Amino acid sequence: MTLDDALAELRKAADPGRAAQMAAYHKIDRPYLGVANPKTDSLARKWRQSLDLKARLDLARLLWETNIFEARVAAAKLLTQARIKPSDEAAWTLIQSWVPDFDSWAIADHVCMSGQRRLTADPSRLDMVETWITSDRMWTRRAALVITLPWTKQNHPSADEERARDRVLGWAETYLDDPEWFIQKAIAWWLRDLSKHDPERTRAFLAEHGSRLKPFARKEAARLLPV
Template sequence: MDAVKSLVSAVRNGLAGLADPAKAPAMQAYMKSEMPYRGAQKPARAALLKRVIAEHPLPDRVSFSSAVLTLWREAEFREERYAAVDISGSRGYGRWQDSGLLDLYEEMIVTGAWWDYVDEVAIRRVGPILRAEPETVTPLMLTWAYDDDKWRRRTSVICQVGSKAGTDTDLLTRAIEANIDDKDFFLRKGIGWALREYAKTEPDWVRAFVAAHAALSNLSRREALKHLGG
């Protein structure tokens, strides 16, 4: 686990070096975060992570998962969790992106419980695994669509954003219908977002879907038809 300790230490020290205490309070306030920020800006963080990942490679799947979870669970500043999310999606570790990581991503979704974490994990981690292993992931997303946790439910709705022609419209329909009456802003916004993105590929399908679902909230409907003249 020396590789894990080395990478985690390099991330923490690097973020400390990028800290800007003058910017941190505004960043925390904008994200409505209980966890404090260091004030490290995104471009600088991205450059840091690129260098650290190259200099501290993780040799196997176990060390990869351990590094991500260590940064995530032990985070004292929000940027450390951003680093965990970024490392989880590093191209160099793409060979481990399969359904075996769903428990890790579920933990990040449920304990992160805010859009800045959840949307990245849902769309760029869970989504590709869904497309690669639909037989395994589709039933899970259908279960999540009815879960008590709204962030699992939002994940089930938005996980296909960017799937384009590969979108499973049955899954999309069922995930939306499971949440169509929920008044939560993030669910309503997520429904509209998912439909708006799919409208770039199949506008007629989205128009028909909206027309057939009178229960859609005004927010969801407006977002879905945003670029369709609706």
């Protein structure tokens, strides 16, 4: 599977009308093919199953470098799997290398979903993610919350998972006065997901810090809290 082969398969599924709508919606100057996400997912899954690790990494890197919307999404999906053997270090390194390129929520979120698997495989990588929270790039700061969403989901967290949960809430606290809509939304997203599994922590955070959130973010963060 070469880059040309992969792009040919994506272009075969292209929809010019959909591409124009995507360009207008995302407002980022890059090529859009108009491929529906389920089709991109299906292609990436097929490539992932047919390629060894080195070939997957090479193809993902080349797809990303095209700057085509669907190619970047496919690059992320090539690395979305729970276990990468014999080592996932190269995959984690590649994912990190893409973070400075984030310029829209859609591509960033697909990469973060891949990164979530690598973080849960090795939580010591949270040390690297923590360096993102002081970035001067909004999308990098936001990624620190999106990529750590797995720590909102444990119903019976271990002591280490609880420490990680509190660590990320500490990062969120440093974002409270950030006026960026996407940052406020990310805080709300993290707290909303946490509220489904740990309502006490969510309530405590909002009781102490909720007044500093934008009203829409405060409302969204509390939306699923049990009455």
